[in-house]
Amino acid sequence: MGGLVVMAWLGSAACAPSLASVRTTATLGQQAAAFEGVFDLAAIHCRYMDDARAPDPMCPQLQKDTANWHAVNRALVGYAAALAAMADDSTDRNEQTDIATALGATAQLGQPWSAALNPNLTAGVSQGVATLISGIVGVYRRERLGETIRASNDALQAVVRGIDENIALLDRADLNLLATIADTITSIQLGNSPKADRDGLTIALHAVEVEVTAHRAALASYKIAVDVFAKAHAQLRKKLSGLGDRTADLELLKLIATDAATIAKSVRTAITPPAP
Amino acid sequence: MAIDPDSLTEILQLAQICEDVARAALRIAQDQLRTKLITQDVFDQAFQDYGLAMQKARDMYYQASHSLTQQIIHAADLKTLTDQTAELKASLARLTRTEHILAISFGVVTLAATIAAAVTAPGEAALRAAVTAGTTLKTAITG
Numbered sequence: 001m002g003g004l005v006v007m008a009w010l011g012s013a014a015c016a017p018s019l020a021s022v023r024t025t026a027t028l029g030q031q032a033a034a035f036e037g038v039f040d041l042a043a044i045h046c047r048y049m050d051d052a053r054a055p056d057p058m059c060p061q062l063q064k065d066t067a068n069w070h071a072v073n074r075a076l077v078g079y080a081a082a083l084a085a086m087a088d089d090s091t092d093r094n095e096q097t098d099i100a101t102a103l104g105a106t107a108q109l110g111q112p113w114s115a116a117l118n119p120n121l122t123a124g125v126s127q128g129v130a131t132l133i134s135g136i137v138g139v140y141r142r143e144r145l146g147e148t149i150r151a152s153n154d155a156l157q158a159v160v161r162g163i164d165e166n167i168a169l170l171d172r173a174d175l176n177l178l179a180t181i182a183d184t185i186t187s188i189q190l191g192n193s194p195k196a197d198r199d200g201l202t203i204a205l206h207a208v209e210v211e212v213t214a215h216r217a218a219l220a221s222y223k224i225a226v227d228v229f230a231k232a233h234a235q236l237r238k239k240l241s242g243l244g245d246r247t248a249d250l251e252l253l254k255l256i257a258t259d260a261a262t263i264a265k266s267v268r269t270a271i272t273p274p275a276p
Numbered sequence: 277m278a279i280d281p282d283s284l285t286e287i288l289q290l291a292q293i294c295e296d297v298a299r300a301a302l303r304i305a306q307d308q309l310r311t312k313l314i315t316q317d318v319f320d321q322a323f324q325d326y327g328l329a330m331q332k333a334r335d336m337y338y339q340a341s342h343s344l345t346q347q348i349i350h351a352a353d354l355k356t357l358t359d360q361t362a363e364l365k366a367s368l369a370r371l372t373r374t375e376h377i378l379a380i381s382f383g384v385v386t387l388a389a390t391i392a393a394a395v396t397a398p399g400e401a402a403l404r405a406a407v408t409a410g411t412t413l414k415t416a417i418t419g
Contacts, residue, residue, distance in 0.1 A: 049331075056331065058338050172288065172337040176295060180330045183302055187323055190309055 029080025078103025085140035104136035131155030298329035325381035332388035383413035
């Protein structure tokens, strides 16, 4: 469904005047706004383990990083809004300008990352966020566009790599939890009172299963959103000389549409559970 | 030092095999409970061991990328552990009945815990402990 919306949007953007590819890329980046809290849901399995009276020692560390992931997402979305504002500088102020400014101001990483995360990964993400914020700050003029895209591309790719890696790990942890829940349910169905049953989890198990499955879907959608944005931005970076040219813009839009479809398809394949 | 993507993939695969081993042991315990070959208490213990082993596998997923950058386990050691664990998984899949289910379930927990330790803090002693745990589990399976 999400993929169809993106494809429809790409189709309509192709009819827009020049710089449509920048606006399209910016719109793709802004789709990440819906996923600001997606890493908070790492807490699902922590709650479950707490309920099962077997607290996961990793949980306090995972929870410590959630505020930073919020800031990372704001930097991404704020940067996308800044691109949109720069591509449309017909007025001194517009909605994208306000969004970019507001998100840039709240995208600061507040705390050091927890020790649970790979320090090289978080260093790359932190540095990437700082670079994206410097792209957000300033006047939103079309003249800045090329320089900003050039200067921010590596930073954006580093941030998206960090997000992707965290998504992959949380998704695997979700799968592990789903297997545990399924096995707990079958154990309870033996008609006895195994440990989980005595702990009173029978009522909640299916609810947790639904929640974890929904979390996997949210992680997959987030992955599609950030990967498509990063790929489109990388295409922009490669074809900077074509920005503003209607024909080159159209070619770029076709490339972005193809990438979007490929990424969405591969992520969906990855989250499809294996046949029983 | 950056994460070596190949080693990371191998560790994730190893964690998956540990999960498979834990689930295979639980299946045997479930079958034995169903056919009343073991008591509820024994099953409860096996179930608890299963939960711990699954948690150790989950720890490996996190630690694999979160803490491994400085000292990722050597690829040859990883292959040894993976081959040994895959062999145990195959042995458990073939096993339909045992009189030693608690020895097996405890062996699975120990195996998952020692592999998690070898993955998160690689070293000769940690690797040796994981290999020893595998040998102990093999003995429990073969009776």
